[in-house]
Amino acid sequence: MTLPFLVILPLFGAFSMPIVSLLGKKLKEYWAVIISGATFAVAAKVFYTVWRNNEILLYTLGSDNPIGRGVNFPIRIVWEVDLFGALLALTITFVGFLAIVYSLGYMKHDTGLEKYYTLVLVLELGMLGIVITGDIFNFYVFLEIMSIASYALVAFRNDTWEGIEAGIKYMFVGSLASSFILLGIALLYGQYGTLTMSYLAIKIAENPTLVAKVALAFLIGGLLFKSGAVPVHMWLADAHPAAPSSISAMLDAHPAAPSSISAMLSGLVIKAGGVYAIARIIFSIFNPGLHTYLRTFNAPAINMDVIGWVIVFFACLTLLVGNAMAVVQTDMKRLFAFSSVGQIGYILLGIGIGVLAYGTRAGELALAGAIYHIVNHALIKALLFLVAGVVIHEAGTKNLNELSGLAKRMPLTTFFFIIGAAAIIGLPPLNGFASKWIIYESSAMYNPILAAIAVVGTVFSLAAYTKVLFTFLGKESERVRGSKEPEKSMLLPMLILVVAIIVMGLFPWQISDKIMIPAAKMLEQLNGEYILALLKFIGGA
Amino acid sequence: MNIVYSTIGLIAIYLYVSAASLLWEGMDRKLVARMQRRMGPPILQPFYDFLKLVSKESIIPRDANKLFEIAPVLALASSIALLAYTPLGFEPLLATKGDVIVFIYLLGLIAFIRVIGAVSSGSPYAQIGAQREIIMLASREVPMMLGLFAILWRLSKLGVEKPFSLGTFYQYNIWEIGTPLAVVGTFVLLLVFLLWLASEIEVGYFNIPEAETEVAEGPMAEYSGRHLALFKLSNALKEFASASLVVAIFFPWGISGYIGLTGIAAMVLDLVFHTLKVFAVLFVSMSVFRAITGRLRITQAVGMFWSRILPMSLIGVLLLVIDVLGVIA
Numbered sequence: 001m002t003l004p005f006l007v008i009l010p011l012f013g014a015f016s017m018p019i020v021s022l023l024g025k026k027l028k029e030y031w032a033v034i035i036s037g038a039t040f041a042v043a044a045k046v047f048y049t050v051w052r053n054n055e056i057l058l059y060t061l062g063s064d065n066p067i068g069r070g071v072n073f074p075i076r077i078v079w080e081v082d083l084f085g086a087l088l089a090l091t092i093t094f095v096g097f098l099a100i101v102y103s104l105g106y107m108k109h110d111t112g113l114e115k116y117y118t119l120v121l122v123l124e125l126g127m128l129g130i131v132i133t134g135d136i137f138n139f140y141v142f143l144e145i146m147s148i149a150s151y152a153l154v155a156f157r158n159d160t161w162e163g164i165e166a167g168i169k170y171m172f173v174g175s176l177a178s179s180f181i182l183l184g185i186a187l188l189y190g191q192y193g194t195l196t197m198s199y200l201a202i203k204i205a206e207n208p209t210l211v212a213k214v215a216l217a218f219l220i221g222g223l224l225f226k227s228g229a230v231p232v233h234m235w236l237a238d239a240h241p242a243a244p245s246s247i248s249a250m251l252d253a254h255p256a257a258p259s260s261i262s263a264m265l266s267g268l269v270i271k272a273g274g275v276y277a278i279a280r281i282i283f284s285i286f287n288p289g290l291h292t293y294l295r296t297f298n299a300p301a302i303n304m305d306v307i308g309w310v311i312v313f314f315a316c317l318t319l320l321v322g323n324a325m326a327v328v329q330t331d332m333k334r335l336f337a338f339s340s341v342g343q344i345g346y347i348l349l350g351i352g353i354g355v356l357a358y359g360t361r362a363g364e365l366a367l368a369g370a371i372y373h374i375v376n377h378a379l380i381k382a383l384l385f386l387v388a389g390v391v392i393h394e395a396g397t398k399n400l401n402e403l404s405g406l407a408k409r410m411p412l413t414t415f416f417f418i419i420g421a422a423a424i425i426g427l428p429p430l431n432g433f434a435s436k437w438i439i440y441e442s443s444a445m446y447n448p449i450l451a452a453i454a455v456v457g458t459v460f461s462l463a464a465y466t467k468v469l470f471t472f473l474g475k476e477s478e479r480v481r482g483s484k485e486p487e488k489s490m491l492l493p494m495l496i497l498v499v500a501i502i503v504m505g506l507f508p509w510q511i512s513d514k515i516m517i518p519a520a521k522m523l524e525q526l527n528g529e530y531i532l533a534l535l536k537f538i539g540g541a
Numbered sequence: 542m543n544i545v546y547s548t549i550g551l552i553a554i555y556l557y558v559s560a561a562s563l564l565w566e567g568m569d570r571k572l573v574a575r576m577q578r579r580m581g582p583p584i585l586q587p588f589y590d591f592l593k594l595v596s597k598e599s600i601i602p603r604d605a606n607k608l609f610e611i612a613p614v615l616a617l618a619s620s621i622a623l624l625a626y627t628p629l630g631f632e633p634l635l636a637t638k639g640d641v642i643v644f645i646y647l648l649g650l651i652a653f654i655r656v657i658g659a660v661s662s663g664s665p666y667a668q669i670g671a672q673r674e675i676i677m678l679a680s681r682e683v684p685m686m687l688g689l690f691a692i693l694w695r696l697s698k699l700g701v702e703k704p705f706s707l708g709t710f711y712q713y714n715i716w717e718i719g720t721p722l723a724v725v726g727t728f729v730l731l732l733v734f735l736l737w738l739a740s741e742i743e744v745g746y747f748n749i750p751e752a753e754t755e756v757a758e759g760p761m762a763e764y765s766g767r768h769l770a771l772f773k774l775s776n777a778l779k780e781f782a783s784a785s786l787v788v789a790i791f792f793p794w795g796i797s798g799y800i801g802l803t804g805i806a807a808m809v810l811d812l813v814f815h816t817l818k819v820f821a822v823l824f825v826s827m828s829v830f831r832a833i834t835g836r837l838r839i840t841q842a843v844g845m846f847w848s849r850i851l852p853m854s855l856i857g858v859l860l861l862v863i864d865v866l867g868v869i870a
Contacts, residue, residue: 405604405606405663407606407607407608407661408604408605408606408607411606411607414606414607414608427646428643428646466675469657469660470660473606473608473657473660473661474660474661474663474668475604475663476604476663
């Protein structure tokens with residue numbers, strides 16, 4: 001069983017970091033690279049296992065059977081990994097690994113690096129925990145691990161005012177959102193007396209009370225915050241510019257964070273802690289199919305269409321506001337951060353339509369498109385934030401008005417940017433095309449107005465990235481004179497991401513059929529597979 | 542084996558279209574000269590121009606970056622790729638359902654690559670030309686796409702094999718529907734497409750980005766030698782492909798069927814006939830338009846697109862839609 005190592009490895013890496021850093025100056029960096037690389041290997045193994053067997057992995061902590069002795073309900077913490085979770089684990093470890101490699105060069109001039117690498121590993125650990133857990137309180141714990149690590153990383157450069165400001169903003173509102181989620185979990189526990197997600201699904205279906213609805217509202221509200229949906233996206237736009245670029249790729253508190261951190265914020269944190277959790281809670285705990293089934297028998301059930309429309313409403317708002325705000329930015333990382341908000345809109349739209357059109361082909365396609373876009377956007381946005389990190393590192397500014405003509409001094413970085421920008425707009429030979437296409441197609445099948453809104457969002461995003469393109473081309477400005485290509489440890493992660501984007505772009509429909517559609521089916525669980533994976537232990541042990 | 546045939550076909554089409562489109566440039570210059578009571582250059586002048594440009598030294602400005610040199614190659618590559626999706630009297634080589642989007646995308650991409658090349662040159666003239674090109678690009682594609690999608694949607698109702706493919710024009714054409722509303726709508730759209738074609742190849746009213754006398758050739762200001770030659774060639778190919786689209790939509794009839802030819806011979810004959818039709822369309826939309834109209838200002842041109850041509854396209858589309866709905870018998 002390789003699954004536990006997904007959490008053991010980064011935990012071990014993070015806790016051993018203070019000791020390792022005593023041993024040598026350079027050692028801690030290589031240690032972080034080794035640990036995250038090994039985690040990536042484990043995630044690849046887990047993903048391959050789940051994909052090949054096409055069944056849900058169930059792991060019980062402390063025993064081989066989640067059901068308590070003498071009782072017929074689960075009493076232990078279980079981890080349930082379906083293809084969606086495994087796919088996200090793979091993406092998280094991949095981008096996390098690249099962000100750490102990138103940090104070798106990017107964070108060279110900062111101090112306190114042993115804390116930095118510890119926090120990055122803890123961040124990765126939190127996200128991995130979220131995507132593999134099948135226990136809702138366990139989920140909350142991992143969510144908090146992830147959130148606290150990202151607060152600290154956003155404010156990592158605590159000698160800059162914007163780092164501190166973004167960190168405080170993110171922490172205050174983030175804690176509030178977390179407490180909403182905790183309140184939702186507490187309500188569910190008080191009503192149903194269990195914390196296991198799949199068992200909770202059964203309990204809620206048996207007796208859907210008002211408390212369950214209130215809890216669902218709290219959970220969705222808190223998680224929409226964590227995913228940076230409009231109107232609660234403001235933390236994201238501040239945090240990313242402040243964060244180190246490598247983390248923005250992971251979280252999305254972009255402008256303030258170091259670029260390595262921005263890369264992780266944007267690429268991963270808003271997906272694992274936000275949209276993944278929304279999809280998991282909706283489809284695994286409050287399954288639309290289950291409740292529609294109950295309604296056909298006039299049994300009390302929760303009307304999941306309401307939830308679907310709420311999500312679609314916020315999705316449309318998010319993709320319009322996020323992309324439109326990106327057009328008017330003059331700060332490069334801020335622009336990317338708003339673009340991340342916009343892209344989250346597409347993912348939410350896919351999930352929302354997946355709920356509304358549950359059980360039809362449009363719903364399944366929308367869900368597959370959303371999952372596909374999560375992966376694609378993680379790769380693309382990580383690349384873009386790493387590029388922004390290089391620009392800041394070399395030219396010393398991220399103001400688009402001061403920068404112009406970077407292409408002459410940094411041809412490779414410019415090439416990487418062009419690929420990333422083309423991919424995020426969704427130009428055909430690159431990976432962004434297929435996922436956006438699936439989302440357009442399924443939303444047009446469900447309701448053409450939604451598709452029109454999605455296309456308008458893309459037009460804004462095209463305008464925003466064209467603007468940045470002109471920064472890279474054009475006549476060289478004074479600011480850019482002294483800049484040059486960054487060192488290899490920063491170029492290499494970008495190169496790997498570009499290769500991944502292009503290769504994924506060449507086989508869009510194969511990937512969609514082989515990975516994304518099965519993942520959507522598993523998440524949709526038309527026959528309650530997620531629940532049955534647990535139920536088969538009852539009576540069998 | 543299919544891939545090999547397509548490759549050979551694409552190379553053959555590329556060679557043929559290059560020759561035909563350059564030949565048309567020569568004829569166009571001759572015709573316009575005659576309209577202005579001049580002798581004009583020999584018909585083969587564009588070939589001489591091309592050869593001379595290729596042999597000349599290409600000067601790279603000091604402020605230019607790598608993309609300045611790459612853009613002409615990319616533009617030509619996109620134009621050649623465009624030929625694989627262009628209806629040329631027979632189904633496009635790579636015809637598949639939905640290929641109309643690839644066609645529009647590649648057509649837009651060529652213009653965008655020109656812009657990238659212009660911006661990369663670092664010259665303010667080229668920058669201004671690039672801005673104008675982008676503005677024109679954004680305005681002219683909307684009425685065209687609206688009309689094209691409406692016609693393809695209408696044809697897909699007739700039960701075609703590959704809906705939304707440019708190959709469907711050779712299965713059914715829009716005149717076949719024959720109801721009065723459809724005919725009127727199609728005439729309106731034909732006018733839209735002729736205007737669109739004029740703006741796509743930037744002549745007459747719409748010769749704005751290149752405006753020789755105002756911004757010194759605009760996007761092409763800094764290009765010389767073989768880089769310019771590549772751009773000229775890709776422009777000629779794009780011209781031919783855009784005109785082919787208009788011909789395929791509105792005049793798709795071939796003559797091989799009447800003579801009873803099949804196989805390769807039929808394809809060649811249809812290709813030649815198609816070329817003649819393209820020349821006829823270009824004569825109207827390019828030569829005549831160029832000879833009798835002057836350039837508009839950019840604001841006027843954009844205003845014309847959004848306040849005249851787009852409503853015109855909407856009317857044509859609505860007529861087609863009403864015809865399908867059968868509200869008016």
